[in-house]
Amino acid sequence: MLKSFVRPFDLENGPLIRVGFIKNEVLLIDMHHVICDGTSFLIIKEEINKYYNEGTIESVDIQFSDYALNLEEKKKNGYFENQIEFYKKMFADEEYETLNIPNKNDMNNEDNENENGNENENKSENCNYLKEIDEITSNNIDKYIQEKGILKAAFFLSIYGFVLSKYSGQNIIYTSITNVNRINYHTQRMIGMFVSTLPILLKFDKEDETMLDIIKENMNLLIDVYNNQDISFSELSKSLKLENVNNGFVYQPNKSMKELMSNTSIFDEDIYNSEIEDINNSLMEENGISKFDISFNLVENDENYSVSVEYNSGLYDKLLIERLVDSYIEVLRNIDYFETSIKEIEYIPEEERNKILNEFNSNKYEYNHDKVYHEEFSRVAKSNPQNVAIVFNGKEITYEKLDQMSNSLGHYLRNNGIGRGDVVPIVSERSYLFIVAFLAVMKSGAAYLPIDPEFPKERIQCMIEETNAKLMLKCISNPEIRERIKFEKVKEYSLMEHNYENDIHEINNINRSDDICYLLFTSGTTGKPKGTLIRHDNLINYCIYGQTVNHKDVYDDQFNTVLAFSKFTFDMSVGEIHYPLLRGKKIILCDDDEFNNPESIGELISKYNIHYLISVPSRFENYLNNEKFSQSFKNIRFLLIGGEKCNTKILNTIRKYSD
Template structure:
């Protein structure tokens, strides 16, 4: 009318916004207010304060209200099938799409109690329909998404909840927040952090005629995409037009990367496709992964196949190195040292003696010694005799040692004379051999390598870890599993004839296996740190320098003490150091940055991860300068011949960025737990994505977009102290026996 210069024909609006405000004030003082408040107090009692969506960045201490958005149009065929499903379920499309969105959030977070906000028109009476003003009021939709509930059943439940909520939507949301006396948190929006809205744009197309460029007067343009400040972590808006349905996912860029939002839209679309195909399936049973993402998780990031000596035993590689460099220094302890030939001769004599005592394939032999030449000789002799060693730490409580000896039913115990008096008695007699005094008895034994039928599938060792029932668990590891890990480490952190490995790890902790046997993979030497030296940063530094060490392992807690104690100049003087490998605990980024600053630039600092049940290590991650985005260093990618899967509680693959339990498959997976077949069946399962078995780690993790794995914690009550696994259940079991 303005353009054409004619009077406007719009009718007068009899009710103004001020009239609505006056009505609302009166209503808030009436009886309806109390009834609505009582409803919301019941509905929101004991509600979770936070929907724990997996984010790309830590949540800032205060909301910035920054916003960004990403759009996607639902394919027409899918739109039609969604409408058909809604009609069959006697639900609106809004209800169906909201239900699907809630299922997506459940699958992303694992939380079943979900609160989502949705805007309502906020016009409680017909007479306010034409009034101009801001009426919108947010309503909280709280519902429970259970894993086993069929989607159609959940949709019906949600319909009742939404209708009930809309019947009580007149209560102003800001006042509700005040009445509930919620503790204010500047980092969060109150009650809900995710919103959902269904916007009807049908009829908007007719306005396009007024935007004809040929029109004179006031030209304008219809914007089909817009951005605004963000009040929530996420807000999904569905725009309905004559032609299609468009999704617009608004997000907080302080928390999420655009690539994450793009994947989320893809997962929502995939979920809707799955739902219309099988609406009666349980909410946990739908596949969220598009084909490209599934291929990335199963194939691209798990393409780790590599050659290794899978038909050999650990000692075979030692014997081969003896043949290659017999006069090279093999092992050093204080002022003592042995060449490869000398070490092999002593090992062989003890191995022949052990063979004469009945040691052979899968026969367990206990060894309780301090770090020394005798330790290395004893361990290699057990392997060369065909047996498997069971490390018994002399510092362990007598009760724990007694249990391990009884459980292992070891045929022999190798020890040292000064430790014998403190060793507990096993339930049945066990023959003991004192390694420091047996030399004379071995004089007549051959120096040649023993010949026996031990093969790669036989046991190499059984290491006990903490058990949740109060009983330690003996993890059975075979030769081929150890060699898969050692060969992978040799490829990534090559040991040469000029290199040295520092043995400072307790041999009851499986990281010690790399130190005990990794040195001869490339003809290097082993330097043994005396007992107690592993706790002394100055002594460690001296050993690194004196023994020209190239490879050293740390748990993060000890690395922190080491870096705090030694100077940058002192570290720079250790010109032999090549690799600092960190394992056994979560690796704080702050500590990694200190390491990057203090260690010489040529030294590689790496985070390595792996449970005892996967033969020492399963993943690795190279720390680079400036790698400081996350609070914890990722655990990286799978080792050679290892596959990693992150699965939800229902056993399906979790999408990229979504937490789940980490499962490990491939060449390092252990045989199982000694004398615990039920636990073995529970933790070692058939690989659903390939051959062999997978180990259920109990570790919570997620894939990062670049293909690394981030460790997030435990799904149970296990903790790690200085690299040792501690089951709190074991502590509770012992405490309950001593009230």
């Protein structure tokens, strides 16, 4: 009976509602959601109940058809142009992206390809996760909202955006809000489809801003959105060419329809508790699949609040959704910090935080923060004077020689006014002299800044001006490039022309462990390059203590040679050069012809029996297509990878060629 009653509607011919009975005892109503939202269905139930009990029903002055004609007339008169203009201003000049939180595709992207090279799409299936917010937290929320005079919708929406910004790493959250859209008196009791979904941008790009400030900003934004909610999302998307939105937020206030019903209701009591389901139905496509990958519902109950999340299980794991909700509730519990900067607000639940800090990272090691890198290097050099530190184009430099050469250059820098607090740019091609130079700069008391000679002159100038450099060290054999990189007001000194036999005696240290030892600049692809300052204690921690577990070196002296084939301006070069030098290891330094040639690198690995490599996963994956490199790969004992995601396909490729 029910199967024959509930069946697809004919949208072209209608009607889009059918009514039936079972033995005059059960009333059946089936309506397409295009003509009826959740509130409308509750109104229908109320009126049926009233007619059944009282025999009368109130007439409505204005029907939905009148409402539709009114909207059409407004559209013809340009009413929607102002609303489009409002959203145009919201999205103007904003670099927003679709929400990107960790999902199954990210974790196993390449594994989705089958043997024929076709991609297997994750099946979309709606799942729901529901969690209650405890009564104490709920009462604190109500008290705070009342004291600050803010809208509940803006309060809960702001927390939602904040948590998503943490999980996605995006400062601007592109989301949508679903609204019942019944602010007009005549539409409050009207039957029809009024629920609207509208786009909104939530900004969390100012770390010093307080959560309360953000809530107030979003409250004003939300009021403006409510005043411009007549235009549909599809029309906005076409007009403004908006990106697809993959998530939505719904706030459902505690407006129980029980208050509207008589005490002699003909409906089962639990039928009135279907408001969540009714609103979610308005967010469904024809095939029953949610329009959004994540639909986040904040529901106000009589005694507390609850969170209901409808999500695409083909894209997101239940564990991620649970953590998302737990983080949301954790932020709510930190409501006392809403008037401090948002960077102070904790979003990781205490149990999870304890795992991260104390269980996963139970490798605490107390040490004195009184070391500087160049002093530690000199100590290693004195203990291993005849050990080879660097091999470059067949030339071997011992630890003793490297220490003496850097002493010589360090004295020159110190004698020319370079000292603590200065920054010395090193513009160098791939050469062992770069290593001599950065050690010398540290010994002089200054910090060094690696600069690639291939950088545009404007970018180099920007970095030099940013650091107020007085002197620049250069190691460039190409006369054309050497001549191009010249700047007024900055003295330059050639590393290739310095006499490294002079002043080789030890130079006294003037630094503390909290002094800056080097700087790295960002690529500047999104604007002006920004410098990152690294202190001596940061570098010491990485090189001496960061590679240990329970006070024991993770490598246990099982490697002696390291290949240095990263750009000096790339932070992975620190793992190839600075770390091995404090371990007394041998560095095989690639020149400019070798460093990006997998065949040449393969020859070096085999020739020098290299045990240790560090790079990004994609580089290894590409190089393993070269026969000579893949054959040499069996020599590698330790492989450090980072800088980008590493999926199982790359790991399997690496495992295939490793011993």
